[in-house]
Amino acid sequence: MAETSTTQPPADDKILVEASEARKFVENILEGNGVPKPNAAIVARCLVAADLRGVDTHGINRIPSYMARVRSGVLDAAASPDVAKVTPAVARVDGRNGFGFLAAEAGMRAACEMARELGVGMAGVRRSNHFGMSAWVVQQAIDAGMISLVFTNSSPALPAFGGRSKLLGVSPIACGAPGGNPGKPFILDMAPSVAARGKIYKAKRRGEKIPLDWALDAEGRPTDDPAAALEGVMLPMGGPKGSALAIMMDVFSGVLSGSAFAGGVTGPYDPSKASDVGHFLVAIKPDLFMSLDEFRERMDILYQRVVGSDKAAGVERIYFPGEIEQLTQEQREKTGIPFVQAEIDALNEEAKKVGKPLLVVKGQ
Ligand SMILES: NC(=O)c1ccc[n+]([C@@H]2O[C@H](COP(=O)([O-])OP(=O)(O)OC[C@H]3O[C@@H](n4cnc5c(N)ncnc54)[C@H](O)[C@@H]3O)[C@@H](O)[C@H]2O)c1
Numbered sequence: 001m002a003e004t005s006t007t008q009p010p011a012d013d014k015i016l017v018e019a020s021e022a023r024k025f026v027e028n029i030l031e032g033n034g035v036p037k038p039n040a041a042i043v044a045r046c047l048v049a050a051d052l053r054g055v056d057t058h059g060i061n062r063i064p065s066y067m068a069r070v071r072s073g074v075l076d077a078a079a080s081p082d083v084a085k086v087t088p089a090v091a092r093v094d095g096r097n098g099f100g101f102l103a104a105e106a107g108m109r110a111a112c113e114m115a116r117e118l119g120v121g122m123a124g125v126r127r128s129n130h131f132g133m134s135a136w137v138v139q140q141a142i143d144a145g146m147i148s149l150v151f152t153n154s155s156p157a158l159p160a161f162g163g164r165s166k167l168l169g170v171s172p173i174a175c176g177a178p179g180g181n182p183g184k185p186f187i188l189d190m191a192p193s194v195a196a197r198g199k200i201y202k203a204k205r206r207g208e209k210i211p212l213d214w215a216l217d218a219e220g221r222p223t224d225d226p227a228a229a230l231e232g233v234m235l236p237m238g239g240p241k242g243s244a245l246a247i248m249m250d251v252f253s254g255v256l257s258g259s260a261f262a263g264g265v266t267g268p269y270d271p272s273k274a275s276d277v278g279h280f281l282v283a284i285k286p287d288l289f290m291s292l293d294e295f296r297e298r299m300d301i302l303y304q305r306v307v308g309s310d311k312a313a314g315v316e317r318i319y320f321p322g323e324i325e326q327l328t329q330e331q332r333e334k335t336g337i338p339f340v341q342a343e344i345d346a347l348n349e350e351a352k353k354v355g356k357p358l359l360v361v362k363g364q
Pocket residue numbers: 001002003004055057058130131132133134135152153154170171172187188189190191192195196197198318319320321322323324325
């Protein structure tokens with residue numbers, strides 16, 4: 001993952017956990033908190049997918065905050081989403097206030113099934129929760145052979161352009177397409193802020209500073225202190241353009257889907273009330289206008305032209321969107337996922353609360 005942070009990982013960032021162990025550990029905690037077994041497997045797979053891709057901000061470290069919401073009764077651990085057809089190509093998903101991972105997975109599965117038959121399928125998801133890293137939903141569509149758009153809204157963190165109070169979500173915009181080379185898909189997954197808010201939480205957890213252009217403190221001043229940044233506002237990327245993208249996520253995921261919008265979503269770290277997050281998911285068959293082989297050939301040409309383009313001074317390699325994360329995944333599947341001790345301790349506390357085995361780290 002290309003961290004925009006200038007800070008270096010602390011020296012103890014060397015505790016490694018196998019992906020399969022991380023999945024089993026998280027499944028156990030989820031089941032101990034009342035999540036049905038098949039649902040626990042989906043949530044654990046999506047969280048560990050983020051850790052594997054280097055999106056550590058949206059991986060299993062989220063478990064303590066998610067479980068706090070389950071324990072306070074604002075997220076229904078036992079809920080499974082309900083999927084209903086609106087037209088042959090459109091589904092409405094009611095997340096029933098269960099895990100966002102389940103609602104988005106069901107929505108994208110329905111969208112892909114409709115697209116396989118009709119060329120395009122879309123799902124509006126309401127009454128959902130945080131679904132972590134959008135790229136796992138894009139990957140789900142790629143695994144089904146589909147191009148996709150993956151939109152979500154989120155809790156207020158960004159000002160509207162020119163404003164100074166939190167109104168818009170740091171709502172990621174994501175899309176993807178199968179690659180000519182199956183190992184080289186196109187995956188764009190980006191928050192409309194200079195940096196994802198999870199990166200500020202991660203810096204706070206790890207006792208690190210943040211770059212001065214990420215956020216303003218409560219008085220509207222640039223800050224390198226993650227705690228002060230969380231009291232203030234995140235900054236949109238590209239000024240009015242980032243702010244407009246965040247509004248676009250709200251138009252589709254909130255206004256259109258029927259979920260909360262215009263600052264009404266409750267954040268994943270707030271255990272006081274239901275989130276009512278909305279998502280909007282589209283799947284498109286890649287062989288609508290030409291054969292699949294021709295589509296793949298053209299994707300490969302695009303990939304080769306992008307990564308083979310002339311490099312700017314000081315640049316060693318040009319990557320396709322999603323490629324850095326893909327390479328991180330290949331590496332972490334071999335070496336394991338790195339954590340710091342404080343993260344392992346917080347996760348083990350969750351295991352102890354439900355009498356489940358502690359996380360086994362590599363070499364233990
Ligand atoms: N569910 C939510 O509410 C929520 C909210 C915010 C963020 N997030 C997640 O946080 C994660 C991080 O978001 P982010 O905006 O910080 O991502 P980022 O800035 O690290 O990456 C954004 C995009 O740019 C591409 N990219 C990055 N560096 C590149 C390089 N050197 N060359 C080519 N392409 C490159 C990445 O592949 C990615 O597609 C995402 O997975 C997002 O879904 C989720």
